[in-house]
Amino acid sequence: MAAAAFLFLFAGSFAFSSHLSGNLVSASRSFSIDYKNNYFLKDGKPFQYISGSIHYSRIPRYYWKDRLVKMYMTGLNAIQVYVPWNFHEATQGVYNFTGDRDLEYFLKLANQTGLLVILRPGPYICAEWEMGGLPAWLLQKPNIILRSADTDYLDAVDNWLAVLLPKIKPWLYTNGGNIITVQVENEYGSYYACDFNYMRHLRTMFRFFLGEDVVLFTTDGNTDKEMTCGTLDGLYATVDFGTDTNISDAFKRQRRFEPQGPLVNSEFYTGWLDHWEDQHAVVDAQKVSRVLGEMLTMGANVNMYMFEGGTNFGYWNGADHDTRFRSVVTSYDYDAPLTEAGDPTDKLLAIRDVIKQFREVPSGPMPPATPKFAYGFVMLKKVGNISSLLDTISPLGPVRSEYPLTFEEMKQYYGYMLYHTTLPQDLSEPTPLISPLNGVHDRAYVSVNGVFRGLLQRDTALVMNVTGQQGDTLDILVENMGRVNFGSKINDYKGLLSNLILGKDTLTDWKIYSLDIDGTISQGWPHSDNQRFLSQQREPSVGPTFYMGTLQPNGLAWDTFLRLNGWTKGQVWINGVNLGRYWPASGPQQTLYIPGPLLSTSLPNNITLLELEGAPEHLRVLFMDRPQLNFTAGKS
Numbered sequence: 001m002a003a004a005a006f007l008f009l010f011a012g013s014f015a016f017s018s019h020l021s022g023n024l025v026s027a028s029r030s031f032s033i034d035y036k037n038n039y040f041l042k043d044g045k046p047f048q049y050i051s052g053s054i055h056y057s058r059i060p061r062y063y064w065k066d067r068l069v070k071m072y073m074t075g076l077n078a079i080q081v082y083v084p085w086n087f088h089e090a091t092q093g094v095y096n097f098t099g100d101r102d103l104e105y106f107l108k109l110a111n112q113t114g115l116l117v118i119l120r121p122g123p124y125i126c127a128e129w130e131m132g133g134l135p136a137w138l139l140q141k142p143n144i145i146l147r148s149a150d151t152d153y154l155d156a157v158d159n160w161l162a163v164l165l166p167k168i169k170p171w172l173y174t175n176g177g178n179i180i181t182v183q184v185e186n187e188y189g190s191y192y193a194c195d196f197n198y199m200r201h202l203r204t205m206f207r208f209f210l211g212e213d214v215v216l217f218t219t220d221g222n223t224d225k226e227m228t229c230g231t232l233d234g235l236y237a238t239v240d241f242g243t244d245t246n247i248s249d250a251f252k253r254q255r256r257f258e259p260q261g262p263l264v265n266s267e268f269y270t271g272w273l274d275h276w277e278d279q280h281a282v283v284d285a286q287k288v289s290r291v292l293g294e295m296l297t298m299g300a301n302v303n304m305y306m307f308e309g310g311t312n313f314g315y316w317n318g319a320d321h322d323t324r325f326r327s328v329v330t331s332y333d334y335d336a337p338l339t340e341a342g343d344p345t346d347k348l349l350a351i352r353d354v355i356k357q358f359r360e361v362p363s364g365p366m367p368p369a370t371p372k373f374a375y376g377f378v379m380l381k382k383v384g385n386i387s388s389l390l391d392t393i394s395p396l397g398p399v400r401s402e403y404p405l406t407f408e409e410m411k412q413y414y415g416y417m418l419y420h421t422t423l424p425q426d427l428s429e430p431t432p433l434i435s436p437l438n439g440v441h442d443r444a445y446v447s448v449n450g451v452f453r454g455l456l457q458r459d460t461a462l463v464m465n466v467t468g469q470q471g472d473t474l475d476i477l478v479e480n481m482g483r484v485n486f487g488s489k490i491n492d493y494k495g496l497l498s499n500l501i502l503g504k505d506t507l508t509d510w511k512i513y514s515l516d517i518d519g520t521i522s523q524g525w526p527h528s529d530n531q532r533f534l535s536q537q538r539e540p541s542v543g544p545t546f547y548m549g550t551l552q553p554n555g556l557a558w559d560t561f562l563r564l565n566g567w568t569k570g571q572v573w574i575n576g577v578n579l580g581r582y583w584p585a586s587g588p589q590q591t592l593y594i595p596g597p598l599l600s601t602s603l604p605n606n607i608t609l610l611e612l613e614g615a616p617e618h619l620r621v622l623f624m625d626r627p628q629l630n631f632t633a634g635k636s
């Protein structure tokens with residue numbers, strides 16, 4: 001970025017850094033490390049933070065204050081917050097800090113609630129978030145080396161940080177705000193690149209925009225290799241570990257890299273994440289509170305990951321790829337002290353009892369769970385299968401290509417894409433349709449002449465049989481199930497990454513439809529032209545099909561949970577808002593959380609479902625007043 005632009009931005013940020021919300025900064029505010037006495041100093045006095053992770057990107061703005069107050073009433077004095085780059089720059093060069101993306105409003109609410117902030121702006125954040133927070137448009141540059149000194153990557157990072165960091169600077173504690181420390185990158189030691197030029201570049205950028213005073217730190221998993229590649233002079237090294245790690249061993253490892261200074265566990269796991277088809281992860285509350293007490297007794301600073309998990313709305317869930325691709329579920333409940341819906345749990349009460357032994361906990365009642373309502377059953381009706389609705393959801397029509405193009409080549413980064421071609425010859429016998437290079441990313445729903453025939457799936461279903469006649473249509477809907485957010489496979493391209501072979505024929509001459517489902521639904525479809533569907537038959541379909549229904553208002557807009565009993569897998573929208581993926585056929589998640597503020601108290605609430613495989617005969621959905629999981633899902 002041009003030096004003049006930097007200087008302009010720097011001067012600008014300086015002009016605002018001298019005060020915040022009209023209050024001149026008193027000279028005594030400071031937050032630093034006392035290396036002699038091994039603790040943080042806040043305004044010159046010893047300070048131990050007891051913090052909890054909360055992600056504003058996973059909670060509707062309306063509920064931010066509710067969650068923050070509950071965290072404060074638990075006795076926390078700080079929160080830890082990620083900034084997902086792709087949440088704010090989904091399109092390159094277009095920045096969004098409004099509504100549910102209003103970071104500064106979130107910081108202001110935390111400040112008003114009496115909570116300090118440990119900010120983690122990445123640029124990579126992991127977090128079971130799509131591509132670990134990195135924007136998918138980075139993949140436009142073939143062979144880009146993410147999280148490295150790759151110039152294409154660093155150019156994009158510099159442009160992003162030049163927008164984000166000046167917004168953060170006025171919120172630093174020394175400038176009158178509540179941000180006490182700032183993390184650089186995220187568990188970099190776990191990443192294969194181990195590129196110190198990259199980490200030095202980030203350190204330079206953070207210092208340039210945030211100044212010399214703020215405490216910058218790193219967090220790494222608990223092995224020497226991770227600490228070796230993840231740490232850097234000038235960035236205070238911290239560790240992360242859960243209840244099954246020996247605390248002394250963990251902090252001895254931190255001491256090998258920080259012989260002096262405060263002990264810090266930046267991510268003390270209070271629970272864990274869930275993948276589709278896996279068992280629901282839980283962590284024992286008594287174990288969490290006991291280990292927390294042991295660390296606080298040692299004088300350690302602890303951040304509990306997560307304290308409030310929230311939801312992966314829309315397409316924001318991430319994925320893992322160890323032995324195989326595993327997509328993270330829509331709920332980020334994380335078995336955390338506050339549930340996905342922000343309800344206090346016994347785990348929270350146990351943690352509060354521990355914190356009382358170390359600091360004064362605010363007096364007064366813990367705010368109660370938000371009210372939930374069981375609105376009951378709603379009958380849906382079929383709108384039509386995807387192939388019959390392309391005029392509506394793909395108004396620009398197809399891109400023709402000899403061979404398949406990826407989502408990134410089509411410049412659509414999330415959701416679904418339709419690949420259309422025709423059968424090259426008669427197939428009277430079942431003929432294998434195969435992705436020899438495992439190129440289906442991630443799940444493909446295959447139809448012949450509009451009739452659903454089955455699916456292909458990354459890593460686990462590379463072949464299926466097809467029959468038909470020459471010239472029959474072959475429609476393949478490909479779902480991006482969330483980009484890998486950890487490890488070397490985060491450059492996770494989506495779509496049909498390589499050719500499909502049918503029998504001995506390589507399939508060619510594709511029509512590829514970018515699908516703007518979210519944009520179309522947000523403009524009122526299909527409810528806006530429901531005359532067209534009034535006579536719509538009720539019979540369910542198999543294969544990718546839209547359904548619609550209406551939840552009649554009852555004067556209440558309370559939280560509720562959508563149960564899709566008998567449905568298979570798909571996506572759901574309510575009043576145009578994408579609630580996320582459902583997959584009750586696999587679990588463990590069985591319901592989708594619907595925050596009450598998304599509902600209307602007086603107007604019909606529009607429900608739209610994209611069922612990818614098979615709908616139940618009854619076409620019913622159920623609004624319940626509690627979540628449901630199936631604990632039997634997944635491998636034994």
Ligand SMILES: CCCC/N=C1\SC[C@@H]2[C@H](O)[C@H](O)[C@@H](O)CN12
Nearest residue numbers: 125126127128186187267273486
């Ligand atoms: C064994 C893999 C460890 C990967 N690290 C994880 S899994 C859950 C958490 C979150 O992703 C968090 O964003 C990471 O920093 C640490 N962590």
